[in-house]
Amino acid sequence: PGIEAHSHSYISTGQVDSKFGFTMENGDALRAVKKALASPHFELKGVHCHIGSQILDLEAFRLAGRVMMDFLAEARQRTGWTAEELDLGGGLGVYYSEGDDPPTIEEYARAVKESVADKCREHAFPRPRIIVEPGRSIVSPAGTTVYTIGSMKDIPGIRKYVAVDGGMTDNPRPALYQAKYEGLIANKAAEEAAEVVSITGRCCESGDMLIWDLPVPRVEAGDLLAIFSTGAYNYSMSSNYNALLRPAVVLVLDGKADVIVERETWGDLIRNHRLPERLL
Known part of the structure; x- marks a missing residue:
């Protein structure tokens, strides 16, 4: 979604200059939605993004939620389709060494939920089911x-x-x-x-x-x-x-x-x- 996650460059995936995903700025993401909607083989439920890994700054996740909800609102306006699900990917960081200060699961969930909810109110958009993938934060400390x-x-x-x-x-x-x-x-x-x-x-x-x-x-x-x-x-x-x-x-x-x-x-x-x- 064009977001710099302030992580190591090798595990940052959501910036514009990336091999991953459909780019929003040039219209590729919206074209992908239209193509999926036009296919008889797909039932499009939602969209997914992933901005990077080992992220310790909650603002990156808040920004991802806002940007993706703006995109879903635009997609509804252009196509009439209303997304039911929004997968914001993974990336929640963990403590590895001195200087790391990872957010708690509760802080992370609150930041994601509030950013999506704010944009839902702004766009009068039904709140989608929010999916996240915090795999590292679950298994790394174990x-x-x-x-x-x-x-x-x-x-x-x-x-x-x-x-x-x-x-x-x-x-x-x-x-x-x-x-x-x-x-x-x-x-x-x-x-x-x-x-x-x-x-x-x-x-x-x-x-x-x-x-x-x-x-x-x-x-x-x-x-x-x-x-x-x-x-x-x-x-x-x-x-x-x-x-x-x-x-x-x-x-x-x-x-x-x-x-x-x-x-x-x-x-x-x-x-x-x-x-x-x-x-x-």
Whole structure:
């Protein structure tokens, strides 16, 4: 809908210069509505927009509601069609690291509802059913990734690198979006910080860094590093780069743990590989 969501450019989707959706400014969106209405194969119920991801500013959602209701009013005026549903997409952000201040679900719902209601009154438009898709805000805080610490490289006066048995293959977000996370040494959670380290993944990429400058107790090989808020856009974006295997996913609830996604094996990695007979 031509809205800048003030998120990372790679996860902003609603601006005019975007590969997504029908553009309003040049009339594409209205033409799409007319084409759907003219088709015997469709029953057009409403419209959908999505302005981006990891959005912490409610004003972006308010603006989306106002712009979309103005569009629905124009569509009714031009076609006689009245939308029954308005899907405002997702994008509600979560807390990843210091400085993030996400709205609550209640604040988000109130902002969306009020912006739509105000425009409904302005246009004398029947209030549509409002649909939202706050997936990240539901599942991201529910996930924690636990790594085992391996090798370390201490460069005096510069930095101490601490490698773990994962990285950008199970969490590409820091490499893709410069995403920031918080974590702790799980088996030393009650100990005071004694050093500052940077957590590196095991891929042969300088960009495979999970956390820069993390205060931790004195760290040792075999320690367990827990990184928080990894329930969204981690496993679903994982890969086998460098022929690394995806980890298991474990559901923990009420003191009980169950494996819900099995750890990959070397057999899984090469299952789809084929050697043509002509090369034998």
